[in-house]
Amino acid sequence: MTTESNADAPAELLDRARRDYKELTARGLKLDLTRGKPAPEQLDLSEGLLSLPGDRHHAPDGTDVRNYGGLRGLPELREIFSDVLQVPADRLLAAGNSSLELMHDCLVHAFLSVLPGAETRWADQERIAFLCPVPGYDRHFALTERFGIEMIPVPMDDSGPDMDVVERLVAEDPAVKGIWCVPKYSNPNGVVYGDETIARLARMTTAAPDFRIFWDNAYAAHHLTDEPVEIADLSAACAESGNPDRPFVFGSTSKITFAGAGVGFFGSSTANVDWLTANSSKRSIGPDKVNQLRHLLFLRDAEGLRIHMERQRSLLQPKFDTVQRILEAELGGTGLAEWTTPTGGYFVTLEVGEGCAKEVVRRAAEAGIVLTPAGATHPYGDDPRDATIRIAPSFPSLEELEKAMLGLTTCVRLVGYEKRHGN
Amino acid sequence: MTTESNADAPAELLDRARRDYKELTARGLKLDLTRGKPAPEQLDLSEGLLSLPGDRHHAPDGTDVRNYGGLRGLPELREIFSDVLQVPADRLLAAGNSSLELMHDCLVHAFLSVLPGAETRWADQERIAFLCPVPGYDRHFALTERFGIEMIPVPMDDSGPDMDVVERLVAEDPAVKGIWCVPKYSNPNGVVYGDETIARLARMTTAAPDFRIFWDNAYAAHHLTDEPVEIADLSAACAESGNPDRPFVFGSTSKITFAGAGVGFFGSSTANVDWLTANSSKRSIGPDKVNQLRHLLFLRDAEGLRIHMERQRSLLQPKFDTVQRILEAELGGTGLAEWTTPTGGYFVTLEVGEGCAKEVVRRAAEAGIVLTPAGATHPYGDDPRDATIRIAPSFPSLEELEKAMLGLTTCVRLVGYEKRHGN
Numbered sequence: 001m002t003t004e005s006n007a008d009a010p011a012e013l014l015d016r017a018r019r020d021y022k023e024l025t026a027r028g029l030k031l032d033l034t035r036g037k038p039a040p041e042q043l044d045l046s047e048g049l050l051s052l053p054g055d056r057h058h059a060p061d062g063t064d065v066r067n068y069g070g071l072r073g074l075p076e077l078r079e080i081f082s083d084v085l086q087v088p089a090d091r092l093l094a095a096g097n098s099s100l101e102l103m104h105d106c107l108v109h110a111f112l113s114v115l116p117g118a119e120t121r122w123a124d125q126e127r128i129a130f131l132c133p134v135p136g137y138d139r140h141f142a143l144t145e146r147f148g149i150e151m152i153p154v155p156m157d158d159s160g161p162d163m164d165v166v167e168r169l170v171a172e173d174p175a176v177k178g179i180w181c182v183p184k185y186s187n188p189n190g191v192v193y194g195d196e197t198i199a200r201l202a203r204m205t206t207a208a209p210d211f212r213i214f215w216d217n218a219y220a221a222h223h224l225t226d227e228p229v230e231i232a233d234l235s236a237a238c239a240e241s242g243n244p245d246r247p248f249v250f251g252s253t254s255k256i257t258f259a260g261a262g263v264g265f266f267g268s269s270t271a272n273v274d275w276l277t278a279n280s281s282k283r284s285i286g287p288d289k290v291n292q293l294r295h296l297l298f299l300r301d302a303e304g305l306r307i308h309m310e311r312q313r314s315l316l317q318p319k320f321d322t323v324q325r326i327l328e329a330e331l332g333g334t335g336l337a338e339w340t341t342p343t344g345g346y347f348v349t350l351e352v353g354e355g356c357a358k359e360v361v362r363r364a365a366e367a368g369i370v371l372t373p374a375g376a377t378h379p380y381g382d383d384p385r386d387a388t389i390r391i392a393p394s395f396p397s398l399e400e401l402e403k404a405m406l407g408l409t410t411c412v413r414l415v416g417y418e419k420r421h422g423n
Numbered sequence: 424m425t426t427e428s429n430a431d432a433p434a435e436l437l438d439r440a441r442r443d444y445k446e447l448t449a450r451g452l453k454l455d456l457t458r459g460k461p462a463p464e465q466l467d468l469s470e471g472l473l474s475l476p477g478d479r480h481h482a483p484d485g486t487d488v489r490n491y492g493g494l495r496g497l498p499e500l501r502e503i504f505s506d507v508l509q510v511p512a513d514r515l516l517a518a519g520n521s522s523l524e525l526m527h528d529c530l531v532h533a534f535l536s537v538l539p540g541a542e543t544r545w546a547d548q549e550r551i552a553f554l555c556p557v558p559g560y561d562r563h564f565a566l567t568e569r570f571g572i573e574m575i576p577v578p579m580d581d582s583g584p585d586m587d588v589v590e591r592l593v594a595e596d597p598a599v600k601g602i603w604c605v606p607k608y609s610n611p612n613g614v615v616y617g618d619e620t621i622a623r624l625a626r627m628t629t630a631a632p633d634f635r636i637f638w639d640n641a642y643a644a645h646h647l648t649d650e651p652v653e654i655a656d657l658s659a660a661c662a663e664s665g666n667p668d669r670p671f672v673f674g675s676t677s678k679i680t681f682a683g684a685g686v687g688f689f690g691s692s693t694a695n696v697d698w699l700t701a702n703s704s705k706r707s708i709g710p711d712k713v714n715q716l717r718h719l720l721f722l723r724d725a726e727g728l729r730i731h732m733e734r735q736r737s738l739l740q741p742k743f744d745t746v747q748r749i750l751e752a753e754l755g756g757t758g759l760a761e762w763t764t765p766t767g768g769y770f771v772t773l774e775v776g777e778g779c780a781k782e783v784v785r786r787a788a789e790a791g792i793v794l795t796p797a798g799a800t801h802p803y804g805d806d807p808r809d810a811t812i813r814i815a816p817s818f819p820s821l822e823e824l825e826k827a828m829l830g831l832t833t834c835v836r837l838v839g840y841e842k843r844h845g846n
Contacts, residue, residue: 038490040487043487047478050479050713052474054473055470055474056473057466057470057473065684066681066682066683067460067466067682068677068683096519096520100708101706104707108535111535112534112535113569123534139708142705146702147535258489258490260488260489260708260710260712261488279569282565282566283527284521284527285562285682285683287520288711289684290681290684291684291711
């Protein structure tokens with residue numbers, strides 16, 4: 001895709017890129033496109049949380065939220081997120097301030113307790129492997145690596161992981177215990193899993209009796225267009241296929257309310273929920289129910305959540321539009337890059353020429369524009385084509401974002417044309 | 424102690440106990456002395472938290488507490504708890520809503536990563552054992568048991584665990600990796616660790632190079648008298664003895680502000696703090712800093728904490744006085760029981776006749792008074808003498824507590840006199 005057509009680009013394209021890059025570095029920028037952090041304006045949308053629950057300290061069911069207990073979280077809050085996460089409220093847990101920690105703890109408990117359907121603890125097995133659709137989320141990979149789980153990359157297409165590859169790997173290798181999925185507006189390439197992909201994930205035969213789909217539905221409510229995407233219901237499909245315990249569904253309000261002070265959710269089969277609750281009960285006497293009541297009073301119901309996410313979109317959409325506009329204006333028709341046009345989520349994936357990503361990131365850093373390290377989108381930080389760059393447009397202001405994108409595209413031109421000219 | 428003197432109690436003592444018990448059961452009580460939960464009035468003392476941080480969302484150092492990051496917690500809050508937990512603020516982490524989960528996670532990471540000073544992960548060792556001073560805290564024991572750690576009971580005296588036993592066990596057995604300690608106003612017997620005990624814990628020779636003292640200083644600020652107890656500084660003593668990595672210090676505001684929505688703390692050597700932080704960084708992008716700012720604004724400083732705990736004491740002390748008054752009035756001089764008179768913390772330990780505790784708890788339950796299960800104070804729920812009962816006076820109102828204590832002492836008399844009479 002990037003190595004096409006105008007390999008005969010006139011030297012003046014390279015000269016212009018070099019001049020632009022020199023100007024860029026002279027400007028002494030200090031910009032950051034690394035992480036999917038909400039901007040202060042997005043956080044301001046939830047400012048009301050800061051003085052809630054005010055003079056209330058009882059949940060609707062009468063629970064004193066200030067005291068111990070309530071390991072499954074407030075039922076009324078779980079109700080709000082039941083639809084969007086596609087898990088009935090009675091099988092959905094509301095927990096602490098992060099879904100990542102729920103994923104971590106599920107791995108921990110799988111290693112140190114016996115999962116429903118498992119024969120032994122993972123700690124007692126010689127080898128554990130996970131399928132990692134690429135490009136993917138670096139924190140998933142870091143978690144997997146931390147526990148010594150072998151990561152097997154799986155290519156993605158426009159409707160999710162390549163299911164021929166997935167089905168073959170899970171069928172033949174009993175050490176393959178899981179797969180990481182961000183099914184809606186995937187991190188980083190914005191892919192929405194297709195119905196057939198989800199159906200195949202649900203019904204495929206796995207050699208491991210305790211295979212789990214880590215379904216990180218982080219962007220379930222994070223639309224960027226007028227047409228909110230719906231995906232197929234994995235939990236229902238798994239149950240219908242006789243694999244009710246296969247999905248672990250995760251979600252959080254980190255990118256809905258406050259990134260550091262939201263609520264995480266876990267949903268699954270009754271057996272899995274009981275398993276996690278039993279293990280969690282040794283760890284904690286209950287989650288922060290005051291924060292859950294705070295969220296309940298603030299969001300009110302599923303419609304309140306929808307309206308709130310419209311407000312989020314009104315702040316995010318212009319940023320994603322800016323990214324598209326500048327990519328098109330600066331790189332369109334150059335043959336130097338391709339990029340995604342996500343309809344939701346937090347990221348744009350920029351594919352530069354093979355062997356160019358690290359150099360683009362290095363040149364951008366020299367010019368004061370910090371990007372997620374090239375390779376972070378792949379297991380072990382190893383992008384074999386060295387071509388994928390993740391752009392996180394949410395945090396900078398529109399003005400900063402414009403500067404950063406112009407700088408980034410300058411670096412792409414510089415590195416791309418240098419490569420063409422053999423420099 | 425309980426099997427003394429008036430074995431010649433006249434039958435009328437038993438008759439009276441039987442009449443009293445019959446009356447008691449007829450009253451249809453529904454009282455609960457099981458858990459060390461704060462009473463609603465205690466939680467009311469922190470009602471101000473419910474509308475904090477109000478219109479602020481920046482920590483004193485400029486951090487936007489609503490966003491990701493800040494894995495070590497707000498420095499200013501750590502500063503408040505540094506003195507009382509005896510750990511310098513730069514080696515003290517402020518985390519989530521519970522210290523129990525920090526203890527859990529330290530065990531998890533010791534099993535799945537290599538501890539500073541360790542040769543291998545605990546998961547790769549055949550046997551791991553912990554010393555459990557008895558009576559002790561049932562949630563510690565549940566945690567240890569959950570990870571398949573062998574529990575070795577160690578007797579306690581008035582100044583902590585029997586150090587002759589501890590020193591012998593840690594010196595001879597490299598599988599002994601830890602000891603549970605609640606050093607101040609211990610759960611459940613209110614013991615305060617003596618200076619010499621702490622000095623010996625710090626300097627003793629351990630066969631395991633990665634031995635850790637799990638120092639659960641849960642009641643560090645929870646005094647019940649005009650003379651707040653100070654204990655020796657374990658961390659300093661360990662450092663002086665050349666064992667800086669030995670202590671893991673835990674604390675929380677669960678019984679200071681809100682039991683379900685407080686802040687947990689972990690303090691240790693730089694190596695241990697870095698080890699936990701590195702492991703936590705895979706699990707979470709940071710704790711709930713909004714809640715930490717809330718606590719900072721509410722408590723203000725160490726003096727604010729001290730004043731707040733005086734208010735807690737004014738609510739708790741009358742309850743502990745009631746327990747003592749009724750125990751003395753109903754059981755004093757009977758030879759049926761002995762009990763502790765704690766100067767802080769949350770519990771009173773009642774020692775009834777050997778073989779009587781389970782029966783007392785059963786009879787009390789029949790009369791509608793729920794007590795912590797007999798045996799819960801010992802590893803595996805096994806109190807070999809079946810004599811120890813934990814009383815948690817904090818949650819009931821004074822009036823309920825008085826009823827519950829009168830009922831409990833009735834059961835002690837009934838079971839004690841029945842036993843004397845061979846029934």
